[in-house]
Amino acid sequence: MKSRVGSQGSLEEGKDTVNKVVINQYKPLSLRLLQFLLLFLGLAIVFSFVSMYMVRYSVVQNVIPMVQSRFQPCFQQLSLERWIRPPSNLLHSMNDSQLFWRASIVPQIKQYPFNRTRKIAFMFLTRGPLPLAPLWERFFKGNEKLYSIYVHSLPSYNPDFPHSSIFLDRQIPSQVAEWGRMSMCDAERRLLANALLDISNEYFVLLSEACIPLHNFKAVYHYISKSRYSFMGAVDEPGPYGRGRYNPNMTPEVNITDWRKGSQWFEVNRKLAVDIVKDEKYHPKFEQFCRPACYVDEHYFPTMLTIESPGLLANRSLTWVDWSRGGAHPATFGKADINDQFFKRISDSPTCVYNNQPTSLCFLFARKFAPSALGPLLQHSTKYLGF
Numbered sequence: 001m002k003s004r005v006g007s008q009g010s011l012e013e014g015k016d017t018v019n020k021v022v023i024n025q026y027k028p029l030s031l032r033l034l035q036f037l038l039l040f041l042g043l044a045i046v047f048s049f050v051s052m053y054m055v056r057y058s059v060v061q062n063v064i065p066m067v068q069s070r071f072q073p074c075f076q077q078l079s080l081e082r083w084i085r086p087p088s089n090l091l092h093s094m095n096d097s098q099l100f101w102r103a104s105i106v107p108q109i110k111q112y113p114f115n116r117t118r119k120i121a122f123m124f125l126t127r128g129p130l131p132l133a134p135l136w137e138r139f140f141k142g143n144e145k146l147y148s149i150y151v152h153s154l155p156s157y158n159p160d161f162p163h164s165s166i167f168l169d170r171q172i173p174s175q176v177a178e179w180g181r182m183s184m185c186d187a188e189r190r191l192l193a194n195a196l197l198d199i200s201n202e203y204f205v206l207l208s209e210a211c212i213p214l215h216n217f218k219a220v221y222h223y224i225s226k227s228r229y230s231f232m233g234a235v236d237e238p239g240p241y242g243r244g245r246y247n248p249n250m251t252p253e254v255n256i257t258d259w260r261k262g263s264q265w266f267e268v269n270r271k272l273a274v275d276i277v278k279d280e281k282y283h284p285k286f287e288q289f290c291r292p293a294c295y296v297d298e299h300y301f302p303t304m305l306t307i308e309s310p311g312l313l314a315n316r317s318l319t320w321v322d323w324s325r326g327g328a329h330p331a332t333f334g335k336a337d338i339n340d341q342f343f344k345r346i347s348d349s350p351t352c353v354y355n356n357q358p359t360s361l362c363f364l365f366a367r368k369f370a371p372s373a374l375g376p377l378l379q380h381s382t383k384y385l386g387f
């Protein structure tokens with residue numbers, strides 16, 4: 001009781017002192033204010049007379065455009081520029097429903113009424129740091145007009161890229177993504193949706209922090225932009241790890257004959273990116289009926305796109321990976337693996353089909369590489385990677 005009264009008392013005291021101070025200051029303050037107001041009024045009257053005089057003698061001709069341009073932001077007219085300028089900042093306050101809705105808006109006229117540069121969006125799905133960033137920086141250098149970068153990392157991760165880094169401020173608002181779960185596909189959709197906000201992005205490549213490019217930028221851009229198909233792995237695999245993961249409850253949206261399996265690491269064009277982001281038909285089915293041991297990130301996009309746009313798919317991935325050691329995870333390569341033999345092995349892979357023709361150039365990217373591989377990769381990048 002005592003302490004409460006005491007504190008109340010001191011509060012009252014505090015109020016009194018504040019009041020006194022205010023009262024003491026009031027008189028001179030209000031006088032000064034009045035003087036100031038009168039002065040201002042006088043100036044305003046003088047100014048309006050002067051400006052009327054100037055308008056009458058049209059001296060003002062030069063002044064009006066100046067005033068207009070200074071206040072332009074207030075009366076800015078809609079211009080095409082507003083719709084084609086990429087967002088200046090990747091941070092935004094949209095949640096996924098709002099973002100996906102916005103990203104799924106598509107122009108209905110095929111021809112763009114301006115010179116559109118078709119960029120590749122490189123989307124890095126990571127846990128935290130990007131240890132191979134220096135190699136990617138070298139890969140991108142000099143091609144600034146033809147790519148954009150997006151990074152999705154754990155929300156708890158605080159990136160610290162140097163000021164000169166191309167990865168600086170390329171983080172998108174992220175959420176936790178778990179392997180084999182729908183949250184992983186949602187993270188990929190989030191990357192696509194953010195990248196779709198830039199109308200210049202035409203191709204969308206998903207990468208991880210353990211990926212490297214196998215060729216220089218020019219070769220990668222040419223290969224992707226000249227392809228008639230998008231590189232989404234999609235195979236109809238019999239057996240327990242393929243069709244065996246299908247759940248009959250997915251009908252009628254998904255039939256067993258539609259069921260596909262493919263690597264998570266894809267390249268899709270803008271149309272397929274929108275298909276993925278706008279999907280409300282298949283998402284609930286996969287979320288409900290494809291749970292471990294059905295790894296949804298291996299089935300959702302390949303199956304959905306096979307139903308929706310089979311004619312646009314190359315049905316293979318551009319990302320080389322080594323499963324030969326067996327087990328649940330592919331092999332990781334470190335410092336000791338970066339040698340002639342290793343890169344010969346990658347380029348000696350079986351032939352594949354590119355624009356309906358057989359080719360031996362099947363992969364543009366490779367995984368998985370440990371941070372220790374960075375040194376030798378940088379040292380021999382000209383020899384092994386062509387940049």
Ligand SMILES: *[C@@H]1O[C@H](CO)[C@@H](O)[C@H](O)[C@H]1NC(C)=O
Nearest residue numbers: 093094095096097098099100
């Ligand atoms: C996003 O916000 C809207 C409006 O507040 C809400 O209706 C919607 O459910 C939210 N979506 C998600 C995925 O949180």
Ligand SMILES: *[C@@H]1O[C@H](CO)[C@@H](O)[C@H](O)[C@H]1NC(C)=O
Nearest residue numbers: 080111112113114115116117
């Ligand atoms: C677009 O680029 C072409 C060639 O690069 C040029 O001839 C044309 O005038 C440009 N069009 C516009 C609208 O800028």
Ligand SMILES: *[C@@H]1O[C@H](CO)[C@@H](O)[C@H](O)[C@H]1NC(C)=O
Nearest residue numbers: 251252253254255256257258
């Ligand atoms: C699945 O597809 C096959 C062939 O397209 C068809 O005969 C069958 O009726 C379909 N099943 C369902 C449940 O839709």
Ligand SMILES: *[C@@H]1O[C@H](CO)[C@@H](O)[C@H](O)[C@H]1NC(C)=O
Nearest residue numbers: 229234306310311313314315
């Ligand atoms: C990919 O597979 C689909 C059917 O799943 C097929 O329609 C399409 O032609 C295939 N793409 C290529 C390039 O062969």
